[in-house]
Amino acid sequence: MTTLKTLPENSCAYEEYDPKTLKPVNNSTFTRLMELGWSKEEFNGKSVLDIGGNSGILSLYAHNLGAKEIQYVDVQVPLVEFFQSVVSEHDLPIDIARRGFLELDTKTDKKDIVLCMEVLHWLVDQGGNVADSLQKLTDLTNDTLYLETPWDVKEPSIAAKGIVMEEDYNIELIIRELQSHFETVEMVRFMSYFGAMADSKRILIRATGKRTNNSNAGADKTVMSEEYSLAPAVAA
Numbered sequence: 001m002t003t004l005k006t007l008p009e010n011s012c013a014y015e016e017y018d019p020k021t022l023k024p025v026n027n028s029t030f031t032r033l034m035e036l037g038w039s040k041e042e043f044n045g046k047s048v049l050d051i052g053g054n055s056g057i058l059s060l061y062a063h064n065l066g067a068k069e070i071q072y073v074d075v076q077v078p079l080v081e082f083f084q085s086v087v088s089e090h091d092l093p094i095d096i097a098r099r100g101f102l103e104l105d106t107k108t109d110k111k112d113i114v115l116c117m118e119v120l121h122w123l124v125d126q127g128g129n130v131a132d133s134l135q136k137l138t139d140l141t142n143d144t145l146y147l148e149t150p151w152d153v154k155e156p157s158i159a160a161k162g163i164v165m166e167e168d169y170n171i172e173l174i175i176r177e178l179q180s181h182f183e184t185v186e187m188v189r190f191m192s193y194f195g196a197m198a199d200s201k202r203i204l205i206r207a208t209g210k211r212t213n214n215s216n217a218g219a220d221k222t223v224m225s226e227e228y229s230l231a232p233a234v235a236a
């Protein structure tokens with residue numbers, strides 16, 4: 001039996017919960033969960049891959065919403081051990097592994113819903129690039145990819161590091177790449193959970209409907225409704 005651990009101090013302010021009650025312990029965490037807008041209809045019975053899961057709060061939320069198979073991965077040992085202790089304590093059906101994004105296998109780790117939440121900029125910071133990372137995320141996804149990510153490199157947590165360059169990480173690049181892989185790329189909302197950090201512009205994106213030929217070249221040929229015409233209305 002694993003002893004229930006306390007949340008490591010380097011967990012993010014928006015993913016803190018009480019490991020005994022599993023309740024959010026601050027407003028940022030609660031607000032963020034509500035802002036995600038995730039529903040039981042969307043998660044029920046689905047398999048979920050939570051990449052860079054940190055405290056595990058999004059895996060817990062997915063479980064709460066009825067996901068049937070959840071894989072959590074993160075690279076930081078204290079976080080993985082903390083979440084392992086939570087899952088053991090509550091006897092939850094969540095798989096936990098200390099693994100990095102590059103170690104994920106696009107065949108065996110593929111899931112219905114993939115969560116890449118506040119992790120893409122880390123991957124770029126670690127020497128990856130947006131195009132390759134989004135290609136791999138697409139390959140890992142059966143149905144839906146959720147990406148929550150800073151809008152640009154001015155976002156304080158990236159700017160503080162000063163390593164990621166604007167040409168390597170910007171929202172246009174991210175959206176363009178996503179559109180080449182998915183039919184529908186929704187910018188769901190700007191997240192506001194960092195109430196005190198006004199410069200923190202983070203966006204939640206939902207991508208669904210994987211393209212089969214990996215190209216959006218056919219997007220221009222979308223058949224418009226036959227009911228719609230730009231011809232002037234003829235007076236009756």
Ligand SMILES: C[S@@+](CC[C@H](N)C(=O)[O-])C[C@H]1O[C@@H](n2cnc3c(N)ncnc32)[C@H](O)[C@@H]1O
Pocket residue numbers: 012014015051052053054055057058073074075076079099100101102116117118119122123126
């Ligand atoms: C800002 S936190 C986001 C946590 C969580 N996804 C969320 O949105 O609540 C980023 C997490 O990504 C993890 N991480 C960083 N690089 C990673 C990598 N290459 N593979 C997997 N996880 C990584 C970090 O350890 C950290 O827990």
